[in-house]
Amino acid sequence: MRKIKKHSRVIHEDSRAPEKLNAKLRKEIKERIRTEKALRDSEERYRTILETIQEGYFETDLRGRLTFFNEAVSRSLGYSREKLLGMDYRKYTTAQGAERMFHVFHEIYMTGKPSKTTDYEIVTADGSRKVLELSTSLIRDVNGKPTGFRGVARDVTERKKTEQALEVSEKKYMNLVENSPDIIYFLDPEGRFTFVGGALRSLLGYVPQDLLGRHFQCVMRPEDVNRTEGRFNERRTGNRATRQFEICLLPKSKERERREPVFEVHAFGVYDEAQTGQEKRFLGTYGVARDISDSRRAEEQLGKTCRELQETRDMLLQSEKLAAIGRLMAGVAHEILNPVNIISVRLQMLKLSDRLDEKAAEALGICDSQVKRITKILDNLSQFSRMPREEATVNDLNEVVQHVLTIFAPQFKEENVQVQTTYDQTLPTLPFARSRIEQVFSNIISNALEVTSGREKRVVTVTTTRSSSGDHAQVMISDTGTGIDIQNMNRIFDPFFTTKKRSEGTGLGLFLSYGIIKDHGGRIWAENNETGGASFFIHLPTVKQKESKLLRDELNGERRESFPQEKMEI
Numbered sequence: 001m002r003k004i005k006k007h008s009r010v011i012h013e014d015s016r017a018p019e020k021l022n023a024k025l026r027k028e029i030k031e032r033i034r035t036e037k038a039l040r041d042s043e044e045r046y047r048t049i050l051e052t053i054q055e056g057y058f059e060t061d062l063r064g065r066l067t068f069f070n071e072a073v074s075r076s077l078g079y080s081r082e083k084l085l086g087m088d089y090r091k092y093t094t095a096q097g098a099e100r101m102f103h104v105f106h107e108i109y110m111t112g113k114p115s116k117t118t119d120y121e122i123v124t125a126d127g128s129r130k131v132l133e134l135s136t137s138l139i140r141d142v143n144g145k146p147t148g149f150r151g152v153a154r155d156v157t158e159r160k161k162t163e164q165a166l167e168v169s170e171k172k173y174m175n176l177v178e179n180s181p182d183i184i185y186f187l188d189p190e191g192r193f194t195f196v197g198g199a200l201r202s203l204l205g206y207v208p209q210d211l212l213g214r215h216f217q218c219v220m221r222p223e224d225v226n227r228t229e230g231r232f233n234e235r236r237t238g239n240r241a242t243r244q245f246e247i248c249l250l251p252k253s254k255e256r257e258r259r260e261p262v263f264e265v266h267a268f269g270v271y272d273e274a275q276t277g278q279e280k281r282f283l284g285t286y287g288v289a290r291d292i293s294d295s296r297r298a299e300e301q302l303g304k305t306c307r308e309l310q311e312t313r314d315m316l317l318q319s320e321k322l323a324a325i326g327r328l329m330a331g332v333a334h335e336i337l338n339p340v341n342i343i344s345v346r347l348q349m350l351k352l353s354d355r356l357d358e359k360a361a362e363a364l365g366i367c368d369s370q371v372k373r374i375t376k377i378l379d380n381l382s383q384f385s386r387m388p389r390e391e392a393t394v395n396d397l398n399e400v401v402q403h404v405l406t407i408f409a410p411q412f413k414e415e416n417v418q419v420q421t422t423y424d425q426t427l428p429t430l431p432f433a434r435s436r437i438e439q440v441f442s443n444i445i446s447n448a449l450e451v452t453s454g455r456e457k458r459v460v461t462v463t464t465t466r467s468s469s470g471d472h473a474q475v476m477i478s479d480t481g482t483g484i485d486i487q488n489m490n491r492i493f494d495p496f497f498t499t500k501k502r503s504e505g506t507g508l509g510l511f512l513s514y515g516i517i518k519d520h521g522g523r524i525w526a527e528n529n530e531t532g533g534a535s536f537f538i539h540l541p542t543v544k545q546k547e548s549k550l551l552r553d554e555l556n557g558e559r560r561e562s563f564p565q566e567k568m569e570i
Helices: 002-052 071-077 095-111 157-178 200-204 222-237 293-351 358-382 397-414 434-451 509-519 545-556
Strands: 056-061 066-069 118-123 129-140 146-155 183-187 193-198 244-248 262-271 282-291 393-395 418-422 430-432 459-466 472-479 523-528 534-541
Touching (some): 129 157, 157 193, 293 358, 397 472, 434 509
Antiparallel strands (some): 459 472, 472 534, 523 534
16 A cells, blocks of 8 residues: 555656646746847838838948948838849949948948948939938957948938038138128127228238237227227127227227228127017127228318318408409498598688687597598508509518517517417428508407406417428417307408497408418418417418519509509698
8 A cells, every 4th residue: 555655656757847837937937039039020010110211221241242231221212122132332322422431331341440420422222313321330240350331321312412512612611701792790798890801901901810819909009999899898788789889990000000990880789689678688699890081081182172171252242242242342432531621721720819718629530530540441451442562572471470470579568468389390381462461460469458458368479380291381469368159250351340339440450461372372360269369370382483573563562353452641
């Protein structure tokens, strides 16, 4: 019985071994099935990825024949999968591209390192050409032995066309910039040049490398920096942008600075368009600077010409006034002198009478003085109707001015008037009628003494200078008086215009002075000065010997208008 039980236990134990083995086998089979399924799923997943991505994936053997590729490669080359499988790379590349690909693949094979992204031109099945961008690496077997190449290809044909079009466009516009008559520039947000071109060299003498990375202040005059900084900051904040303004730019060389170039600048702020309002980001400034020096000089010359024409017009008007007043005064003097002569004769006869009492004699004296005053006025008026026959001689202008001041010296001392003189010793001698020019200086100095009367500080300043062009000499006579009202500035040389009391002046002194200077071919005008008084400026032309003779002939001749001459003798 014990043997039977022992034997049955052995049989039972022997039957359990195959069961364990079967269970183990079933478990391994399930694990393998699960692994194979996972592998198939993984392969399917990656195959799906390869087939759906836009980039092409390929594998080749060591001779460059395609062994595996996705649908994107087939689409790019235009071949069916059957025709493309096993195709040599020389079939679908240009001769130049094939040679380049050979060298790249050889380099990968020798070094084992992946290649950098490289462009190749390929020929599709229909003969058209495309550009592919390839990234390639080496395939090795489990033993590390090279078996082929794999890589990713991207169709960059359109991008290349865009880049080429952009390059052509950039070259075209760069050519326009470089041949522009203006300076074109770009500043970063800090005001440093990041680009500058155009007529930079021809206008200012710089080359772009001189300015790139430097602040725009390097081409500004110190007095213009604050003004320009203000305009730049306007664009920085975006609140307000002054797009157009004029400014002087400093040339590179000292020689060019003599041109004093003036530029009209059109500047615009550049902002990040993705941001709006106060949050928008300032990217810099671009602008165009145009040289307007010639036009400004032309405008200045035009303005000068217009002023000269206006002065000529004023002189013509004054000349017409002189002529009209001359004719009028000649007639007035002629008509008034006859009764005045009769009155004067009667007064002389009455003065000889011994029957006059003291009061009558005093009244007679007053009448006689008034007759003399009338005679003096008529004598002044007669200067309009005749030109004194004084010969024009060559004179030292400084000496003439000093002579007139010497005549007034006692009056200056008596009235406590300070005289300041500055003489230009380089003045040439000038041809003019000396007594008439002395009369002009005397009239102006007399007026200066009158307008400074009662002032705390009485100063008369006389200065002689020669113009930079050398075409005229200038005498300036300034005072510390009350100045000239702006509304009277254009009337002070009119006949009979005076701000004095009726009994103190006739208003003819400056009118006569204007005529004398005009007859000498010069100019006279007045301006208010910084002391509150007035300054009179007298220009007398410097002429050559031949011109000097013509001037003497003119001064020694008669006026164009011929007026009857009255001899006023009482």
